[in-house]
Amino acid sequence: MPETTLVNGERLWDTVIAMAAVGRTPSGGVRRLALSDEDRDARNLLTRWLRDAGCAVRVDDLGNIYGRVAGEDPEAAPVVCGSHLDTVPTGGRFDGALGVLAALETVRALADARVQTRRPLEVVCWTNEEGARFAPAMLASGVVCGQLTLEQAYAARDLEGRTFEEELRRIGYRGSPEHRMRSAAAYVELHVEQGPILERAGAQIGIVEGVEGIAWGWVEVTGQAAHAGPTPLADRHDALVAASRIVLGLRALAAELPEVRTTAGRCEVTPNTVNVVPGGVRLSTDLRARSGEVLDAAARRLAALCETVAQRDGVHIRASEFWRSPPTPFDPLVVDAVAETARGLGYSTQRLWAGAGHDAKYVADRHPAGMIFVPSAGGLSHNEAEWTPKDDCVRGAAVLLGTALRLAGIA
Ligand SMILES: [Zn+2]
Structure with a gap:
């Protein structure tokens, strides 16, 4: 009863x-x-x-x-x-x-x-x-x-x-x-x-x-701005292409770690012009988890992802955390x-x-x-x-x- x-x-x-x-x-x-x-x-x-x-x-x-x-x-x-x-x-x-x-x-x-x-x-x-x-x-x-x-x-x-x-x-x-x-x-x-x-x-x-705990950060990608016409694809260091791989990798990362959610919510492209290969991108990252260890693990995976993408696309990438609210x-x-x-x-x-x-x-x-x-x-x-x-x-x-x-x- x-x-x-x-x-x-x-x-x-x-x-x-x-x-x-x-x-x-x-x-x-x-x-x-x-x-x-x-x-x-x-x-x-x-x-x-x-x-x-x-x-x-x-x-x-x-x-x-x-x-x-x-x-x-x-x-x-x-x-x-x-x-x-x-x-x-x-x-x-x-x-x-x-x-x-x-x-x-x-x-x-x-x-x-x-x-x-x-x-x-x-x-x-x-x-x-x-x-x-x-x-x-x-x-x-x-x-x-x-x-x-x-x-x-x-x-x-x-x-x-x-x-x-x-x-x-x-x-x-x-x-x-x-x-x-x-x-x-x-x-x-x-x-x-x-x-x-x-x-x-x-x-x-x-x-x-x-x-849940929250960690906010920036991923800063530095490539090379170049003319959208004469620059062959193989010669490009396109910061936005690299940033796009990070966005998708960040999403995949959430599927690999238990109870983690990841979001890239903001993207600033430089010079942000139709006929210029993007030379720089600043991407925000939002990681959420129930323990500080899992947040740390997610941040480490993000850093490894940045390294892989930097090598592949010939760009420089720096990931940094600027705010954290512990679980x-x-x-x-x-x-x-x-x-x-x-x-x-x-x-x-x-x-x-x-x-x-x-x-x-x-x-x-x-x-x-x-x-x-x-x-x-x-x-x-x-x-x-x-x-x-x-x-x-x-x-x-x-x-x-x-x-x-x-x-x-x-x-
Ligand atoms: Zn409320």
């Missing part, structure tokens, strides 16, 4: 739809850029809902909003659940918002049932997760968890030249540094998968084991709590790793953290047509509530 949940599915869905109206686009998506007027309106709405649910609300110096419900043991570190309300310019209704609003539903449902937890419970809404307006992404959780500095965040500028700090003040959400998240017994984030794995597997709940495995305490809760509720599950960044990644550097995924229809996200059916949202919220209860304990 499966466990049942206290989640009120109708209320959760109505709340998700009401939030999606803030910054709604004509085609049914959401435009709620960080620290915009729409973001302010969404924050005001969330703050009101949190207070109505009995939460003590506080805002830190990055604009992160926390709603706290006291536990039986007021000194105990809280269990924190949440995500973000900002979106990309043509975003959807679920990315971020679902995790915040399901955390709100957890608080509401426990209040309805008059269930008090041993540890305090907190709902968190992180500022500027997307990085669409102020780079980099996950800016506010990055500062709170010590990966970025406050100065870096405050100085970040949007395309119009307005700073994060100015905009934070303008919308009235520059709170106090003492309000930052300091301790957490656990952090749990519900999010839409943003990919096709759960839907394809027919799984209702994704148990997220970690966030983040989530804490077994949280991963197991998610898995046991989903099993208790009788839901079908699939274990997977997140291929995109989430605030949970930075939180995991400081506190035991984990994530719950629910399916994204067609694997589509960062798109106005992003869709997760109501039943999937409710199942995700049920697993979030159950996990929070397991980790916080019942008084």
Whole structure:
């Protein structure tokens, strides 16, 4: 006999739809850029809902909003659940918002049932997760968890030249540094998968084991620019032909190593002219894997590929890495709590790793953290047509509530 949940599915869905109206686009998506007027309106709405649910609300110096419900043991570190309300310019209704609003539903449902937890419970809404307006992404959780500095965040500028700090003040959400998240017994984030794995597997709940590591680099190919007419093929040192072999080799490399994804997404050709054999190419590389060793192995194979191609085409090739985000495995305490809760509720599950960044990644550097995924229809996200059916949202919220209860304990 499966466990049942206290989640009120109708209320959760109505709340998700009401939030999606803030910054709604004509085609049914959401435009709620960080620290915009729409973001302010969404924050005001969330703050009101949190207070109505009995939460003590506080805002830190990055604009992160926390709603706290006291536990039986007021000194105990809280269990924190949440995500973000900002979106990309043509975003959807679920990315971020679902995790915040399901955390709100957890608080509401426990209040309805008059269930008090041993540890305090907190709902968190992180500022500027997307990085669409102020780079980099996950800016506010990055500062709170010590990966970025406050100065870096405050100085970040949007395309119009307005700073994060100015905009934070303008919308009235520059709170106090003492309000930052300091301790957490656990952090749990519900999010839409943003990919096709759960839907394809027919799984209702994704148990997220970690966030993949990312290595970004450049491959610089130096050949020789020459006239496209008189230069015989055998005499050419065509940088673009060499770069093309790298693009295909990089793709083949992903098929050879387990759980690696590789992408060449940017290509700059010099001189980029119709009648000139390309003399230079700069190609970006994006490598993703679940362990640093596998990322290293992929980088070594890429270097070997560059050497082979350089010899074959008589060009010079230099591969270099310019940014790396290490893989983040989530804490077994949280991963197991998610898995046991989903099993208790009788839901079908699939274990997977997140291929995109989430605030949970930075939180995991400081506190035991984990994530719950629910399916994204067609694997589509960062798109106005992003869709997760109501039943999937409710199942995700049920697993979030159950996990929070397991980790916080019942008084
Ligand atoms: Zn998100």
